[in-house]
Amino acid sequence: MKIQEKYINRCLALAKNGLGTTYPNPLVGAVIVYEDKIIGEGWHHQAGKAHAEVNAIQQVEDENLLKKSTIYVSLEPCSHFGKTPPCSDLIIAKGIKNVVIGMLDPFEKVAGRGIKKLMEAVCNVQVGVLEEACKELNKRFLTYHLKKRPYIILKWAQSSDGYLSPYAWPEKPKGQAPVWITSPASKQLVHQWRAEEQAILVGSKTALADNPQLNTRLWAGSHPYRVLLDPDLEVGEDHHLFTDGNPTLVLHKANITPKLKNQFVDYHAVEVDQNLPEQILEILYKKGLQSLIIEGGNLTLQTFINKGLWDEARVFSGNVHFGGGTPAPSIGGKLLSEQQINSDLLKLLKND
Numbered sequence: 001m002k003i004q005e006k007y008i009n010r011c012l013a014l015a016k017n018g019l020g021t022t023y024p025n026p027l028v029g030a031v032i033v034y035e036d037k038i039i040g041e042g043w044h045h046q047a048g049k050a051h052a053e054v055n056a057i058q059q060v061e062d063e064n065l066l067k068k069s070t071i072y073v074s075l076e077p078c079s080h081f082g083k084t085p086p087c088s089d090l091i092i093a094k095g096i097k098n099v100v101i102g103m104l105d106p107f108e109k110v111a112g113r114g115i116k117k118l119m120e121a122v123c124n125v126q127v128g129v130l131e132e133a134c135k136e137l138n139k140r141f142l143t144y145h146l147k148k149r150p151y152i153i154l155k156w157a158q159s160s161d162g163y164l165s166p167y168a169w170p171e172k173p174k175g176q177a178p179v180w181i182t183s184p185a186s187k188q189l190v191h192q193w194r195a196e197e198q199a200i201l202v203g204s205k206t207a208l209a210d211n212p213q214l215n216t217r218l219w220a221g222s223h224p225y226r227v228l229l230d231p232d233l234e235v236g237e238d239h240h241l242f243t244d245g246n247p248t249l250v251l252h253k254a255n256i257t258p259k260l261k262n263q264f265v266d267y268h269a270v271e272v273d274q275n276l277p278e279q280i281l282e283i284l285y286k287k288g289l290q291s292l293i294i295e296g297g298n299l300t301l302q303t304f305i306n307k308g309l310w311d312e313a314r315v316f317s318g319n320v321h322f323g324g325g326t327p328a329p330s331i332g333g334k335l336l337s338e339q340q341i342n343s344d345l346l347k348l349l350k351n352d
Contacts, residue, residue: 004072007031007038008102008130011074012137014043014052020196020221021046024288026075026105026141030056032096034069053077053087057094070098074134076105076127079113088114092121101127102134106145140197143311144290149281151291152309153197154301155190157181157316157344158328164298165209166322178210181318183342188218193314195221197291199284203300204230213240214295225289227251229280229300231272233258249287251280277307301329312336312350319343 014029022028022044030052032040039062042055050058053073060066077087077099091099099118104127118125135142143151158164159181166179180187194200195216202212207228215223226248228241233252235241237260241248247264254269270279284292294304304310313331333349340346 003036004100004126004129007033007070007072008074008100008134010038010041011052011072011102012130012133014041015074015137017043018045023047023198023290026107026138028052028073028075030071030073032056032060032066032069032071034065039065039069051078051087053090057090063094067095067097069096070100071096072100072129074102074137076101076103076112077114077118078105079117086114086117088117091118092123097123099123099125100129101125102129103127103131103138106142139311140291144285148285149309150199150284150289152281152304152311153193153291153293154304154310154313154329154331155193155293155295155315156301156328157186157318159320159322159325160317161321161323162328163322163325164328166325168324168326181320182316182344183318185342186316186318186344186346189341189346191216191218192221193293194224195219197224197293198289199227199291200224200293200295201227201229201280201300202294203296204228204232204234205299206295206297207235207239207241209297211239212295213244215244215246224293225249225287227280227284227292229276229296231270232256237262249283251283277304277309281309298326298329305329305331308351310351312348315347315349316341317345317347 010031011029015027018027025044025047029043031038040056040059042052042059044052071091077091079086079088104112115125140151156164200214214226223246226241228248228250230250231253233256242262242265245264249266249268251268251270253272258267268283270276294301334352336348336350338345338347
């Protein structure tokens, strides 16, 4: 088992290279081992391109060795025709008889069918090696398919005495720049996170106060799909969310008609007094979005917290003291880790 865990661990390390680029597909890594030596390895780079198993097999210089080798893969090989052919068929065609799999694929078009194909072809199949680590790797994919909603990450920065801002809304002077709580290193890390997730949400108060861009300008990667909760359509058309050419979804009250006409802005009516978080998540689920960062203010964050609709929280505490203002959200959960980033303390929490 230790040998199997060693190679599944390698699969997991490879798969992480695709974080942020494989949506809507899962993260997958694969290695091919002959006589305790890796002769081929690969990961899934992008939806529509070759899967991990294909990339690993293509690395093998002598294909005659495949029949004597074991392929390790972090997720069950696919069994259906999508943008690429089934990986289970390729494994069978190449004569690989030993297959070790980290976890089953819950996607309805796979869900055990890949394993069934392999076993019917008389392959020796083992499933469930480092299964929990494999689930953690694809927590976004699993949440989307099993819970029918995006994986939710809450993020905020608070002062050392627990405030989001030195001002209590709406006291902040109009046009004044945001008060930065954290260091440039933490700010860059947040932009990296944005590149790894599919969507990001803020409320109208945050948009009005800070005029955020919500993009990845400090990190290489795709911008997340922006979601603005603006019930009364208060955010003006001169704000970054409407002027920089990146798409934004605006959620507003059903009895208010949008006036702004912009090809990059999509409006969607919601009932703000009836299970609003659930409505938002259903809209994003139908759009195929597997992950969501919520960077809103106290009200938006606390609304999701109170509903229990969050999976993890990433909370920065900066080296500043406000002495009053807008309080940070109140949250429970399990503390996963604490990390010092320059003068900031980053806590990672999981909803237990």
